[in-house]
Amino acid sequence: MVDRIWQWFTTRWPFYPLKHLLLDEEIAGGPSYAYTLGSSILAVISLQAATGIIQLFYYVPTIDHAYDSISYLRTEVPFGWLVHNMHYWGANIMVVLVALHMVRAYIWGAYKTQLPWLIGIGLLVTTMALTFTGAPLIWDMKGYWAGEVGSSITGTAPVFGPIMKTVLRGGETMGQLTLSRFFAIHIGILVPALFFLIAVHVASFRTTGVVGSWNKEKRKQIGLFWPDQAFKDTVVLSIVIFILLTLSVYYPAPFTGPADPSNTTYLPKPEWNFLFLYQALKYFEGPFETMGTAGVPTALIGLLVLLPFIDRRPERNPALRPLAMICLAVYAGIIITLTLIGYFSPGYAEIPAPPAKPAVTNQTPVKEAQSLSDTPQPAAAGVIAAGLPGAKLFTSAGCIGCHSVLGKGGSAGPELSATTLKDRDKAWLTQQIRNPKSHNPNSIMPPFTSLPDTQVNDLVDYLLALSENAGKALQPDSIGRKAIQKTDTVTEKAPPAPETPAKDPPAPAAGPTEKLPGHAAYTIGDADNGAILFKGRCASCHGQEGKSGVLNPGSDEKVVPPLNPVDSVLFNTDPRVFARNIDIYIQHGSVPGGTAPAIRMLPFGDSNALTQEEIANIEAYVLRLNNIDRGALLDPGMQPLNFYYLAAFIFALVALILGGIWNKRTVAS
Amino acid sequence: MGAYDNDQQPGPVSESRRGFLKIAIAALTFMSGVVLGLPFIRTIYRSAPVMETGWSQVTKLASLPLNRPTNIRFPTQSEDAFIRSTVIQSVWVVKHSGTELSVYSPVCTHLGCYFTWNQAAERFECPCHASVFSVDGKVLGGPAPRPLDTLPYKVENGTLSVKWEHFKSGVPEKVQV
Helix, strand or coil: CHHHHHHHHHCCCCHHHHHHHHHCCEEECCCCHHHHHHHHHHHHHHHHHHHHHHHHCCCCCCCCCHHHHHHHHHHHCCCHHHHHHHHHHHHHHHHHHHHHHHHHHHHCCHHHHCHHHHHHHHHHHHHHHHHHHHHHHHCEHHHHHHHHHHHHHHHCCCCHHHHHHHHHHCCCCCCHHHHHHHHHHHHHHHHHHHHHHHHHHHHHHHHHCCCCCCCCCHHHCEEEHHHHHHHHHHHHHHHHHHHHHHHHHHCCCCCCCECCCCCCCCCCCCCHHHHHHHHHHCCCCHHHHHHHHHHHHHHHHHHHHHHHHHCCCCCCCHHHCHHHHHHHHHHHHHHHHHHHHHHHCCCHHHCCCCCCCCCCCCCCHHHHHHHHHHCHHHHHHHHHHHCCHHHHHHHHCCHHHHCEECCEECCCCCCCCCCCCCCCCHHHHHHHHHCHHHCCCCCCCCCCCCCCHHHHHHHHHHHHHHHHHHHHHHCCCHHHHHHHHHHHHHHHHCCCCCCCCCCCCCCCCCCHHHCCCCHHHHCCCCHHHHHHHHHHHCHHHHCHHHCCCCECCCCCCCECCCCCCCCCCCCCCCHHHHHHHHHHHHHHCECCCCCCCCCCECCCCCCCCCCHHHHHHHHHHHHHHCCCCCCCCCCCCCCHHHHHHHHHHHHHHHHHHHHHHHHHHHHHC | CCCHHHHCCCCHHHHHHHHHHHHHHHHHHHHHHHHHHHHHHHHHCCCCCCCCCCEEEEEEHHHCCECCCEEEEEEEEEEECCEEEEEEEEEEEEECCCCCEEEECCECCCCCCECEEECCCCEEECCCCCCEECCCCCEEECCCCCCCCECCEEEECCEEEEECCCECCCCCCCCEC
């Protein structure tokens, strides 16, 4: 019955001709492990297709949920972590394998068959395009910038550049249409193109014949693809799969946080396989930029295309092709060198004029202190001022968290020294404390609306004491004054993007418990970036690494609550619950219990002082401070390490059994 | 590699070698297939965990008529995999007396269509397969396998709150999904 069905099938479908075409391949010189790369690439591509399709069961290509959908797959779906990490590492390994495959083809002189080599270049470009279009699909920080910079570079190419950029982005700026297009191109154009080119590639080298060994004596031995070469292929591919498993378990893809172009604390860099290009571009500036963006890739690819037509000697023995080998070394050397330089260089920020950095003017308190002790007058100013009631308040109200005075205090805001305070009068200072935005709409200083008038007066008196004494001491001239004003505005404007919170503070009655968490609570942030944001935004009150909050007179607890460790009411081992608990405070702010708390938590979310993406990153960092991983696997199917040990055991077992059979066979014969 | 040259000649050695290679290829391929395939299947073959839903305020009790089913829509905070949104749900509420209530899920127990109230016949009717339920939820006719599903509710200060739940359709038992 089965025979009859089989016969029915094979008389209607070219099973045997296809089998013959694929398997009965003769290899002059016999099979070799050097020839296994092509099969490995094919296997990895198949694996990419499988993991890619499985991801489609969960992924949505929308800018508001793409990142969350992948996070969900990775943390809440059994073995979702494995699927995603295999796809991530598969892409990386694929680039490596394609590069090695090309080097192998070069050394063996296989490019002399011409067409298979040319199609191979097409496969290389397609593979690079797949990694380029794949990264932005997650719509995380890394992918967003890879897409943004990559499409910008495309746009600088002459003639077709702007057209390609528009086609890629679906508009001038990055957005939903961009994501949809990267998605469509990734799975709808490049993947079919890849499989088509592979079919053409295989058919082509089966027509030209595989080149085999260059050794004339050895070539007399004819080996077969099936099963001799296929066995070697399978061995190598099993090793490749095991390497992929190892990487997926021990080096999972990082969570780089949801895409947020306004967060300037993130320094983007391209994927490693584009680093050489990225580095090369740095050497072409101004009018030569096009040469870099369009010329370099064209030249690199063009050389590969022309190669089989330049070198047309039939000789394939590398020992007899010294010039070709030198060219290979130079070509590979340039790419590897550029990649390494690119890897160790700072991020994209280096190329354009650096964006405004947070004030660095007061980074040298030691030096400041020395100069203070050298010159008696400012020291006297300090002494006089220190006696005022405002001096204590300066510390207790939390000012010192951001502003340094006499060499002590934070650096988030400008230092309040004799020089910086010189032109500030009482009205200006009062206004600055009450409503900093009125002086500078970009100010990140919180409005201290909850301080009673008397306390604000004390603070202002203290600050005036600091400046007045200095004023007598330093004899300002008009030029100096202008310069001071300038630096002052610079430092005020310097901290990037975020806005000052809230014109109207939240009604004290509304406790945060009634409020809902924001989007950030449901998003897996990047703890590393969160650490940077925390330093600039949170540490001034909650302390470095959230270890000890500053004094908060008038509140029941007398200090700003530390976050490391966090209040046990907020703590939860489930990262989702933990994040939600603290999110409510970060979004909506809160007023600490007590008669007249000097410091209250500002509504960073409601006031847009922080973006939801930034809040997610800060939450990931606060969780990390409390030893909770925001990206922890909630439903892993099996713990990655256990799965790895099991897989390793199975691989070892199969290898041992096969080794045993092989041994027995050898003994028997 | 060393043994390779000898094996080129046809003979029992070469045949057993090729046999071994074929077995090895099959074993290694099968191994990778199982080690990766089973987890991959598990990734797809899973049902998302039941989401805990909170109480949703539905209506003032006083506004409901006596003994006449009323369809009330109300917003619920939905957590559907990775999407959180406000979703409008509805319930059928029947006030039997000042304190006695029935709160029905609007989903037919047969195949999950939303049923309606036929005032003239004083019965619930499902438009899909003509299941018919009485005002107290009992099956009067049609293919429905169980009475209407009631939802948990509470009344606080004259306000009705409901916990939105889903149940498996087409089975005689009421199973939450």
